[in-house]
Amino acid sequence: MAMDSIAIIGAGQAGAALAARLRQAGFQGGIDVFGAESAPPYQRPPLSKKYLAGDWEQERLWLRPAQFWREQGIALHLGGTVEALDLASRTLRCGGRRHGWRKLALTTGAAPRPLPAAFAGRSNVFELRNLADVQRLQPAFLAGRRLLVLGGGYIGLETAAVAAQAGLSVQVVERASRVLERVACPATAAAIRALHQRHGVLIHEGRTVAGTEGDEALTGVELDNGLRIACDLVVAGVGVAPQTALAEAAGIDCDDGILVDAYGRTSAPDVWAAGDCARFVLGGEPARLESVQNAIDQAEAVADDMLGQGRPYQPVPWFWSDQYDMKLQIVGLNRGYDAVVSHASAKGESHWYFRADRLISVDALNDGRAYMVGKKLLEAGRAVGRGEVERPGFEPMQLLRDQAESRLR
Structure with missing residues (x-):
């Protein structure tokens, strides 16, 4: 094991930003980035918008061109899952092979919450968390099809907007009393609801699915008020949870995320975390932010701290959503x-x-x-x-x- 090697588990926005920052700051040791997907690090926000709509080619999603990683001497280990961490020996196991590290960053992100049993395994039920999910959905995303969106958060509403503009018939079911209830005030939610309604989207708020129809494919649902909705395809946007299993198994403190201090340091020596998976104190209260801004900025702060140039990370978060x-x-x-x-x-x-x-x-x-x-x-x-x-x-x-x-x- 090289004494100056750094391993990064997670090849998303945070992992890519962290690796790039290390080189920018002058780090000359080995950098290994591990990602479960076969695709190189890419942007996720356009998946449910420009890419789903067919406005972007796949290569436009890439965060960096392929030659960047080669020229910077950053090794991408893609398409394999890191199965275990050994903090004592400072090794990780991926694809049956052991890799050593001197310092480690966890940028494992967040993953969709499990689908309700009635929806799991259906051939026409889709999630939109990664590139493969969207590529599987695109062939079915055709004008005239009936789309049911489960969840009135940003991902669900962005998908509904793209679908409506593509000529699909769209209905959204949100179990909370209104769309965006967790993240926006009633006035913002009302404006966005009205925007969708002007584009022909039907929104059912304060409703849950009481029953389903169909065998391999879902052909319809019945809501708790007795309303039946026929559908050809379903997109589930039921929220995400931080991916902490690897950290927990290694004995790193977690609670709705991997717990870190203002520098991104975890409870384990020489182990940091950043991005959607990291929970830290912001403004005196625990926070876990799911955004591009946080993924990049926190990752860069972690990279600086790994190199002894740390600064407390106390951001003013910002987000965006494009709909119509x-x-x-x-x-x-x-x-x-x-x-x-x-x-x-x-x-x-x-x-x-x-x-x-x-x-x-x-x-x-x-x-x-x-x-x-x-x-x-x-x-x-x-x-x-x-x-x-x-x-x-x-x-x-x-x-x-x-x-x-x-x-x-």
Whole structure:
């Protein structure tokens, strides 16, 4: 085992960013990246949008061209599962072979939660977590087909939007009282619901599937209110869970994710974690973020710490979702919000979240200016009160100017 070797388990956005950062920062030792999929590291957000719609070729998904990994001396071990970690000997087992490491990063991501038994194993029920899932769905994604989407979160709604635009008949079933209930305020959810309804999508909120029809393929479902929905294919977007089994088996502390400190360090010496699988303290509360921004930024912070250049990772998270001609941009975390102030703009709207009279998050729907202002204020740690956003004639850029002037007084 080379004394300066680093192994990265997980070849997604976080794993790729971590490996690239190590080289950028001057690390010259061995870097081994292990990924269960046969594809090289690729972007996941376009899977349920541009790639599913056929607007992107497969190669456009790749995070880096093939020559990048060769030129940087980063070894990709793809298409095999890491079966075990031995922290004492600093080895891992993949495909029956042992690999040594001096330092280790876990970027194992998250995986779809198990499907309800009535849906598992059906030939026309699909999940959209990886490239193979989407490639299996694409041949069935034809105009005139009847699509049932289980789950009104971002993945489910993005899939519904692509399907409706492709000419499929789409219905969405969400067991919560409204779509995006866990992640957005009622006003944001209402705007997105109305957008889908304008495109002919039927949304059933506060409903569960009480029964199913069909044998090998699912031909229909019955909801708990007795409504029957016929379908030709089903996409399940029922949420994901962090992939922690490998870490847990090795004795690393986990609780809804691999527990890490502000530097990404786990409970095991010389073992770090980053991305969807990592749970850390943000703003005094535990957080596990599922986003491209977090995957990249936390991975780069971990790479720096592995090389002795660590800095506490305390991000202002941001996310986005593209549906039809609407771009939803989100900055901050809205957990625990107690008030929302909404504003319409020329082409969209924005919703400003407050907790104890302090701005904590902004949802901007086709309102890039509101998003940009909210992001600048939150990143600067400015204390913006509800009254500043509620006043008549509110204009985001004026709020930014007012805040700048107040700092000069």
